[in-house]
Amino acid sequence: MNADPKQSCSVASEAEPTATMTPMPVWILGLMFTLLFLGAWYFDLYGGWFEAKVYAPYSSVADVQRFQPKKGGIADTLARGRKLYADNCAVCHMETGVGNPANGCPPLVDSEWVKSPSPTRMIMLISKGLAGPITVNGKVWNSGVMLAVGDSLPGDEKEKAEKIAAIATYVRFQFGKIEVETKPAQALTIRESIKDRTANFTEADLLKVEP
């Protein structure tokens, strides 16, 4: 405490700092524009305009769209038919189409009904069901009744026809090795001709129709 208070004052004090406006250095301006340019360039390459459906390596929705598995072909119908078959038919005919002898459900694999040249009988059968026995590959199967699965599918008449056509396409392809797409219009026409029927078909009814 013996320091001379005057000694500290002997050092010349610096000027008081003041806040004033100074022009921005040119290099900062240049850096900002460079960063902005790089940012915009990167965004253009990878941004995808913040679309939730665009991930790398795609750059826009249109780009993703081009890589979609093709729609409308037989592959698409088969995929839908497979799902519908699993939901509606596999309970009795099994996922693999081998049928269920314990319940009298006939197999679909290599069945002459599945291998029939046209899907007419199959569409009728799916639409209205079947009562009584049916002969498949020389063996009589009787499950009592096959329900009118087609009529009970959800949706209006057009949607039902689409779904039945998908099931028929899948069953014929998977179990009969017939690679022909059943068109919804075909199912619609056949369903129109049998729309007033309330009872199940019998084997004799189906045999009257051209295969």
Place this chain on the structure above:
Amino acid sequence: MKSSSIVFLAAFIALSASWGGFVLAPQLQLGRADQTKTVPAEEKYPLARPGLAQQGAEVYRSLGCVYCHSQQVGQNGVKVEVVLLDAGTNADNTISALAKVNAQLGKPENFIGLPKKLTEVADIGAADSIVKAVTESGGKIEVNVIPTGADISRGWGKRRTVAQDFIYDSVVQPGTRRAGPDLANVGSRLADANWQLRHLYAPQAEIKGSTMPAYRFLFEKRKVGKVTSADALKLTGEFAPPAGFEIVPTDDARALVAYLLSLHAEAPLFESPVTPPPAPAASTNTTIVAVRAEIKNYTASELLSVEGTAK
């Protein structure tokens, strides 16, 4: 302070910009994501986890699995495979049509042993002209979109993971570190629940040299009663319990395995296109039919002949 309002304004702008970027923008972008449909099969995706798997997600969280396992498959690119299925009735016609597109493709030896991979292109636009040439001359052709990347070649997934995969997770656990393999697709890769249980009990019993710690506390070691429990682990060698004891999974172990088996981030979605694998061929195996034929329904008299429980 002279410029307090400017400082306040600058701080406000800086904080609100980061809030907008990290909270608001993702919310606007993905906040309304809902169940969608797969392409092209139109199955609903994702499905809510079953109850036990939902509990398992909590077990997964509490055990800190996320510190060593990620649940995000990366994808670097995509390749397009052009597979010729059928040359059509006039194969020469198809060959010359293909030769016009690409001299390499229009060679007769490409048409032997169909279906055959014709070529692999990086862009689907390049495949379009080939598809057009073949279909117009009566042939059949298939274009497969296959994601590529290190994770996919490791077999960890079929496509990249997208936000849609996580929409039903209340705590999203994509992970940040990979001391162990990625689990985004483990339910499809290792679908055997008993394998999963044995692996949790003794990882080294299933995978030699695994660095995963054993989760023995998820299992109960107890004396065998009259008969061995149906769900006792089938362990062999050094990991087997001493004679007269059995290892039985607790509820937590069962829930955790149910959760692991519910992880299937592989459905083909719009945002991550991938050609789904073809439907498995129908079984024409006659033994299945034969075995099924032996299954007979019980009759009422057969049931009555069994000793009744109600007296």
